[in-house]
Amino acid sequence: MRTDDGRRGSASLAWRLCLAAAGMRRASALPSHAARYALGRDGRLAAPAGDTQPASIEWRPDSGWHALGAWQREARSLFDLYLPLCAARPHRPLAVAHLGQSIDGRIATEAGDSRYVNAHENLVHLHRMRALCDAVVVGAGTVAHDDPRLTTRLVSGEHPVxxxxxxxxxxxxxxxxxxxxESKTLLACDGTLADPARSPVDAGDTIALPAAADGGAGLDLRVLLAALHARGLRVVFVEGGGLTVSRFVAQGCVDRLQITVAPVIVGAGRAGLQLPGAAAMRDCARPPYRLHRMGSDVLWDFDLRASGSPWG
Ligand SMILES: NC(=O)c1ccc[n+]([C@@H]2O[C@H](COP(=O)([O-])OP(=O)(O)OC[C@H]3O[C@@H](n4cnc5c(N)ncnc54)[C@H](OP(=O)(O)O)[C@@H]3O)[C@@H](O)[C@H]2O)c1
Incomplete structure (x- = not known):
């Protein structure tokens, strides 16, 4: 199987050790080509030989990690995308959701085929996100259609719960x-309707949820995230499908929303984000974002906690 970690060398190891020394979690899952920079305990990054400009990262309490100085574009992109997850020790749950979609907003064909909407680079990104997060969440529709394993086969790093x-x-x-x-599976079910005795996982791994508070649709995902946090699963990756991610967003449970757009037109198919609309364009949400290339695709990384965001 193809991995992107084949070029792991001593520089990469040094970089990861530096991150580990700085107390960063799951640092082994970071990409090897970010290894040109070594992070010191003071947050300064040692520039690789030949670079004249120093680069550094800085923690700002209001907005998290920032890459400062003259970075190579690729290294800066990697840090922007992954460092906040390595550095996270959140006192409340931190959730990142992802959907891969066509330019006409489809995450799968009408028959439910989604393999693969996106380029291989984005598949590697998904595996890396799994490795950087404590838990990966999917809805019943995704398990029924895709029968996924939800492991980290394409990168180094631990499998998530x-x-x-x-x-x-x-x-x-x-x-x-x-x-x-390969990893433990927890199952979240409706606490009023489902009989936990029928659960395919142990009773201790079954989480019974109430209906969403404030009339929101479906089960209460804040209760789910709190239950995961209580088990030490603090950084959570919501990997799909469209209904599941939409409910996490609608209930204000997502910190970062990643949408990877592929240059493909699906036509009739399964919808990605499904949220209540606004009457006027001026009232539509425009959260701040960063763009990252994923091979032929473009990943939009939205900050849904930014001030002014309806989910902030
Ligand atoms: N391109 C991508 O990024 C991507 C990623 C993953 C999956 N997919 C594709 O997307 C399709 C599946 O997506 P989908 O939107 O149909 O289904 P889904 O989001 O995978 O699962 C939706 C189902 O999960 C349960 N669920 C999730 N959150 C809930 C909540 N808060 N409250 C109550 N129930 C909740 C419900 O189960 P019940 O129906 O039992 O009530 C709901 O109908 C498949 O074709 C798959 O291949 C694409």
Missing amino acids: RVVIDPQLRLARDARVFTEP
Whole structure:
């Protein structure tokens, strides 16, 4: 299998050790080509031989990590994308959601085929996000259609704990998230309707959820994130599908929303984000974002906690 970590060398190791020394979590999952820069305990980055301008990173309490100085564009992009997750020790849950979609806003064909909307580089990104997060969450629709394993096969780094939202316990017990042993699977179900005794996972791994507060649709995802946080699962990656990510966003549970747009036209198909609309364009949300290239695709990394954001 192709990985992007084949060029792991001593510089890469030094960089990762520096991150580990700085107390950063899951640093081994970072990409090897970010290894040109070594991070010191003071937050300064040692510039690689030949670079004349120093670069550094800085923590700002209001807005997190910032890359300062003259960075190579690729290194800066990697730090912007991944460092906030390595540096995170959140006292409240931190959630990043991702959807990969066509230019006409589809995450799968009408029949549910989504392999693969995006370029290989974005698939590697997904595996890296899994490795950098404590838990990966998917909805029942994704497990039913894709039967994913939710592991980190394309990068180095630990597998996350898998979390499946299956309110009515409709999923088959032989789905790979329940049978393949690489990582633990937790199951979130409707606390009023589902019989936890029917759960395909142990009772202690079944999380019964109430309905969303304030009339929101579906189960209460704040309760889910709090339950995960209480288990030490603080940084959570919501990987799909469209309904699941939409409910996380609608309930104000997402810190960063990543949408990767591929140059493909699907036509009729499964929708990505589905949120209540505004009557006028001036009232539509325009959260701040950073752009990252993912091969032929473009990843939009939105900060949904920015001031002025409806989810801030
Ligand atoms: N391109 C991508 O990024 C991407 C990523 C993942 C999946 N996909 C594709 O997307 C499709 C599946 O997406 P989808 O939108 O149909 O389904 P989904 O989001 O995977 O699952 C939705 C279902 O999960 C349960 N659920 C999730 N959150 C809930 C909440 N807060 N409250 C109550 N129930 C909740 C419900 O199960 P019940 O229906 O049992 O009530 C809901 O219908 C597949 O075709 C898959 O291949 C694409």
